[in-house]
Structures are given as structure tokens and as C-alpha cells.
Amino acid sequence: MIPFLLWLVAVELLGLAALPLTMAFFPRLADRGYALGKTLGILVITWLNWLLGISLGAANIVVLLWVLAAGIAVPGLWALHRIGDDVRPLVRRIWRSIAVEEALFVAAFSFWAAGRAYHPDIYGTE
Numbered sequence: 001m002i003p004f005l006l007w008l009v010a011v012e013l014l015g016l017a018a019l020p021l022t023m024a025f026f027p028r029l030a031d032r033g034y035a036l037g038k039t040l041g042i043l044v045i046t047w048l049n050w051l052l053g054i055s056l057g058a059a060n061i062v063v064l065l066w067v068l069a070a071g072i073a074v075p076g077l078w079a080l081h082r083i084g085d086d087v088r089p090l091v092r093r094i095w096r097s098i099a100v101e102e103a104l105f106v107a108a109f110s111f112w113a114a115g116r117a118y119h120p121d122i123y124g125t126e
Helices: 002-025 034-056 062-083 087-118
Strands: none
Touching: 002 034, 002 062, 002 087, 034 062, 034 087
8 A cells, every 4th residue: 555655746746846837838728737737747758768767878877766756846947937827717717627536546556566466477468
């Protein structure tokens, strides 16, 4: 149960770090890219980790992963500063869709984690 919660918190934090970037890149979406934040955060971290692993042989080092996460958060904070104070009214306006998106994400994450818990082998996935 603890690894499940750690992964869930890690994905949520990556999503929050990438959220200002998605808000800046997708201003015309109804949720301003909230649902894409987790995907973008995970995608950027894994792609950069893969790229560094292929080019320098430095993949899956914990300190490097933290640096990459900070590398998402810093441009995110810059984008949040650029967006300005319209985040609070936006969250107040779309809190229902945020709650639905979070419920769907946690349900899908839980379903997939339960499936992997019963079949943890890598047969057919690599």
C-alpha cells in the first residue's frame, strides 16, 4: 500500500509542477490543461531521463530525477508568474471538472496498480 501511495503522490506532484506550463500552453481548453498536467510531467521526466541514459549513461539516478523534477517546476513557476493572478478565479470556476478529473485519474491509477499487483511480471510489456 505504501508504494502505491508514494507513486500516487509523486505523480500528483509532477502534475502540479507541470500545471502552470499546461495552463500557459493550452489556454483555450476548458480546464486550461489541468488533465494534461500529469501526463506532461511524467512524459518530460521520463523522456529526459531516457535521453540522459542513452547519451551519458546516467539514467535512473535519484538525484538526477529530482533535478529533472525541479527542471519542470522552475519553468512552471515562471509560467505561473507570467499567467498572473487568474489562477484562483479559474480554480473556483472549474473546481467540479477538476474533482471529476482527479476522481477518474485515481480510479484508473488504482485499477492499473491492482492489475500490476496481480501480474507483476514483465512478460509482454517490454
